[in-house]
Amino acid sequence: MAGASDNGDRPPGGGPSDGLPEFPEEWGVIVIPDDLSELADEVAAVRAELHTAAPLNRWQRLADRPTVRRLRRLGGLLTHTPALIIILAILVTVASLFASAWPGPPRQPATQRTSGATESRSDQLPALDLIDSDGQSVSILGRLPAVVMLTEGCDCAALVRDTIAAVRSDIAILTVSKVRASASAAATGQGLLPTARTPRADGKTVTALQDPTDTLRRQLGLGAPDGTAAVVLVDRLGKIVRVHPRTASVETFRPDLSRL
Structure with missing residues (x-):
């Protein structure tokens, strides 16, 4: 394995080599081995951290399939549809109530004079x-x-x-x-x-x-x-x-x- 990368190939004056920026100081000294197999322990440790979750059972694996995921999304949409219908029905009902309560144009009287001496009426004869x-x-x-x-x-x-x-x-x-x-x-x-x-x-x-x-x-x-x-x-x-x-x-x- 080669020695630590102590930036011995920096150009004079301490500037970055090859025009690349330097590593942040908080990273410390970074050692790049010549043989990547020497990083096997680090790779195994990372993989162990990524697989800490419990393995999926049969039903979880089935639910994780793309087709099942699409069906779940469709079911969620169908679940929200009745709520939308109820909201629209409520809005229509409220609108009709406002329309019925809103004063409209005055109606023409049911009794109209047909001539100077005769008039038509639609009321009842008084009970006398x-x-x-x-x-x-x-x-x-x-x-x-x-x-x-x-x-x-x-x-x-x-x-x-x-x-x-x-x-x-x-x-x-x-x-x-x-x-x-x-x-x-x-x-x-x-x-x-x-x-x-x-x-x-x-x-x-x-x-x-x-x-x-x-x-x-x-x-x-x-x-x-x-x-x-x-x-x-x-x-x-x-x-x-x-x-x-x-x-x-x-x-x-x-x-x-x-x-x-």
């Missing part, structure tokens, strides 16, 4: 009990379908007669006024018309009712009497098909009778 000519309480919802005619201050005898002629036999006609039914009939000529207690030969029914507090007119949002009748057409389910606030002729609402 009025008074007939005999002083008995009468539920207006118990006589449907019906043409309800508010005749306060109206000379409506001709209109009532024309309405009787125009309606089917299953459609009731209810005339409503604030004053007593008998007085109203005498004042407007309706005394010549039969009441509900006087059956007509054609099977049609006309009932004169009293609304002392004018509740029906108020709940329907109708204006004060002006010499014409207010006509409300109601189907058999109590739904208001059409309201004519001012009517003097049956021709105004004749097209709507077929909808009752």
Whole structure:
């Protein structure tokens, strides 16, 4: 074995030989043997340190194979997929809740005026009990379908007669006024018309009712009497098909009778 490398071949002045940097001083003296077999002990010591771990068993060797490692990575990806789906579902649910709670543009009203004297409504006829000519309480919802005619201050005898002629036999006609039914009939000529207690030969029914507090007119949002009748057409389910606030002729609402 050659002697220690004491850097005896340095160039004059102590500079590095062959242009290479010197070894750090903390490494001490480095000896490079001519026969590398002399380093066998050092090599065996290093190999012993590298193999201090316990040998792999059969299952560990199987798990360490490349194919098994790829399968493990795929399984990890599949394990995270349900979590991603749940997170997306939660985000969609929260977004839909915000969308439903967010105020949208104002809706158009369901009730629209179709002409200057006629308006369509989709609400129900109020559940009121009025008074007939005999002083008995009468539920207006118990006589449907019906043409309800508010005749306060109206000379409506001709209109009532024309309405009787125009309606089917299953459609009731209810005339409503604030004053007593008998007085109203005498004042407007309706005394010549039969009441509900006087059956007509054609099977049609006309009932004169009293609304002392004018509740029906108020709940329907109708204006004060002006010499014409207010006509409300109601189907058999109590739904208001059409309201004519001012009517003097049956021709105004004749097209709507077929909808009752």
